[in-house]
Amino acid sequence: MADEYYGYVGTLLKVDLTNMTVEKIPTDTYDLDKWIGGRGLGSIIQWTECDPSAGALDPENVLTFLTGPVTGTMLDGGRTFVQAVSPAGYPDTGSFARSSFGSSFAPEMKFAGYDGIIFKGKAPYPVYFYINDDIAEIRDARDLWGMDNFAVQNELYRRSGNKAKIASIGPAGEHMSMFSTILSDESSATGMGSFGAVMGSKNLKAISIQGSGSVKVADPQGLLDLVEYVQNLCCRKLYETTPEAPANSYVGSWQASLPLTDTDLYKEARDPEGKLEIAYTGCYSCPWGGCGYGVRFKDGSGMSLGQLRCTEAIPVSAESAACGEYVGRAHMRRLTLNERLGLSDCNTWFQGLDPIFQAGNILTEENTGIDWTDFGTEDFTRELMYSVAYQTTEVGKAIAKGWRYFLEEFVGTPEAKYFYRAIRGIRNSPKHNGGGVCGWYIPGAYLAPGLLRFATSNLNATDIRCTGAETYLLFGSNGELLPPGSDQWQALVDGNSTKLFGTPQVYEDIRNWDWESEYIAPFCKWNHQFKSLDDSLIFCYIAMSAMGIYSNYTEDHAGDFDITKKLYAVVTGKEFTDEDEAAFGDRMFLLERAILTRQGCDRSDDELFDEVYEEYSAENLENSFYQTETGLTKEHYEKMLDAWYEVMGFDVASGLPKLSTFEEQGVPEIADRLVNEYGVQLPA
Numbered sequence: 001m002a003d004e005y006y007g008y009v010g011t012l013l014k015v016d017l018t019n020m021t022v023e024k025i026p027t028d029t030y031d032l033d034k035w036i037g038g039r040g041l042g043s044i045i046q047w048t049e050c051d052p053s054a055g056a057l058d059p060e061n062v063l064t065f066l067t068g069p070v071t072g073t074m075l076d077g078g079r080t081f082v083q084a085v086s087p088a089g090y091p092d093t094g095s096f097a098r099s100s101f102g103s104s105f106a107p108e109m110k111f112a113g114y115d116g117i118i119f120k121g122k123a124p125y126p127v128y129f130y131i132n133d134d135i136a137e138i139r140d141a142r143d144l145w146g147m148d149n150f151a152v153q154n155e156l157y158r159r160s161g162n163k164a165k166i167a168s169i170g171p172a173g174e175h176m177s178m179f180s181t182i183l184s185d186e187s188s189a190t191g192m193g194s195f196g197a198v199m200g201s202k203n204l205k206a207i208s209i210q211g212s213g214s215v216k217v218a219d220p221q222g223l224l225d226l227v228e229y230v231q232n233l234c235c236r237k238l239y240e241t242t243p244e245a246p247a248n249s250y251v252g253s254w255q256a257s258l259p260l261t262d263t264d265l266y267k268e269a270r271d272p273e274g275k276l277e278i279a280y281t282g283c284y285s286c287p288w289g290g291c292g293y294g295v296r297f298k299d300g301s302g303m304s305l306g307q308l309r310c311t312e313a314i315p316v317s318a319e320s321a322a323c324g325e326y327v328g329r330a331h332m333r334r335l336t337l338n339e340r341l342g343l344s345d346c347n348t349w350f351q352g353l354d355p356i357f358q359a360g361n362i363l364t365e366e367n368t369g370i371d372w373t374d375f376g377t378e379d380f381t382r383e384l385m386y387s388v389a390y391q392t393t394e395v396g397k398a399i400a401k402g403w404r405y406f407l408e409e410f411v412g413t414p415e416a417k418y419f420y421r422a423i424r425g426i427r428n429s430p431k432h433n434g435g436g437v438c439g440w441y442i443p444g445a446y447l448a449p450g451l452l453r454f455a456t457s458n459l460n461a462t463d464i465r466c467t468g469a470e471t472y473l474l475f476g477s478n479g480e481l482l483p484p485g486s487d488q489w490q491a492l493v494d495g496n497s498t499k500l501f502g503t504p505q506v507y508e509d510i511r512n513w514d515w516e517s518e519y520i521a522p523f524c525k526w527n528h529q530f531k532s533l534d535d536s537l538i539f540c541y542i543a544m545s546a547m548g549i550y551s552n553y554t555e556d557h558a559g560d561f562d563i564t565k566k567l568y569a570v571v572t573g574k575e576f577t578d579e580d581e582a583a584f585g586d587r588m589f590l591l592e593r594a595i596l597t598r599q600g601c602d603r604s605d606d607e608l609f610d611e612v613y614e615e616y617s618a619e620n621l622e623n624s625f626y627q628t629e630t631g632l633t634k635e636h637y638e639k640m641l642d643a644w645y646e647v648m649g650f651d652v653a654s655g656l657p658k659l660s661t662f663e664e665q666g667v668p669e670i671a672d673r674l675v676n677e678y679g680v681q682l683p684a
Contacts, residue, residue: 062118173199180200
């Protein structure tokens, strides 16, 4: 690999599990100037290496673990990007999707000398992949098969002399449940995509990595200066170190996501007689100070009780009622069990079973065959989770196929079907890999643009990397310093809107839930551009969403939208302008859309169920959380979709990318392949 590629270590591992071979290839086998790394590199590998006829659980499916050029530096967040054809949609389980997980697995991969791993095929028996600097080999894992995540990670950690970083699957992945994850450490997991099932289908139990190298950057002093700048922009100061204050500047948003101050866990940790302590946790080189909490015994006895990240700390109503607690020990035991089994906790509980149960008339003994009276209790929870992971009961098997199957086919009542379609929203969601598994995503919950991202993304239809830019600013600022609605808050909102789009009206329309705004489509396009870069570097998307928008520590409380471009420059030595970012984001989304197009995706897959319009009628929205008296209509949505196709360079009638768009974005070879190899009739 050429020496001028700072930020990369130069080698990819190509693993053929069927033939049990490992090949080292140069990272610049793929055009790094065009695709960068992470999400971009994984997508071009998918386009190049994976047969579009490959099913998610077929040996031919290609599963990638990718780093980016900033991975392993002093400012990255440690995320690993995972991509493959996913089994998560019902009834059509075979759509390209992506997910990622934190911890320090990706940096360790770079330190071992590899920018990523490409898996294909199926091993003849259970294996794990072992890396120790130059050594990269497939090893027998028959003695590890059947172990839960904690057990296998502890065993592989012991075998490495307590040095390796490990990613593994639990029993849910082995049994190919649609809720299965890939887990690293105690709680960093691929929450989307059912990629644990993909590993299980390949007989791949785990990956163990240890390395002793480093990552060269073009401008070391510039990187140090940028680290200091970012810390001053977003990190808690010494005088703010109270137990109630999160480590990041986004007090409002993370208090909402991790509401620990009123919980049973928090009360016990604050009690001098209590046995627990709570500490902030973060991934490798976290630029933000930690977005989760670890819970452990004060005296050091026993194993850690676990960690709470993202929505894991949000109370589950049925559990709180049944266990008589509000995010307490029973809550932590459920999280720990799900992580051991390798299940996506948020998608099975907070965004799945609990809202279904709370609906009141969906889960009955008559339509499911089991008594739900004790739902939420520890005994009921434990038995249900085991049945989903191991698929030992009819209900467990049905849930393991995903929520669409469970509600529409297994339960099958009109109420169950309505609940799925009204909340999930997409008519043919498996094409975007959201149909079976991921959480209850109410389309308007991220404002009107959420509908378009919900319907057109390939990240299980809940593209969190495209939500933060507006929601953090409009709802997540520190209300004590910058009260929403105040003159200073309005000035910040208007200033950011004007900076990005040339007019304050963009954010104004979005904040006011204007379904008919002309700015929804261009805003969504910008969001794709903005998030494509940090997904490909890879920079932590949660940290970037916060730091780009808002700061407690600048005079005007503005963050810095250009942090990712600055980081790319100091690491690689290559300047990256706003125009470069826009071009990369457009090219990135076009590539992903091309992958979906060769899988048969068109405009019909971007439509919504009729139930969505009923759920979002003016009658239902008036005086609701959405603060609007204007209901969503099919006409509103179709106009938004038309406008989005126009700004993205797609044909409005078919939803297919135009030949001219591939030319304009410098990737005509992708269009040629769609037309000549796959027989797609692309509009001019």
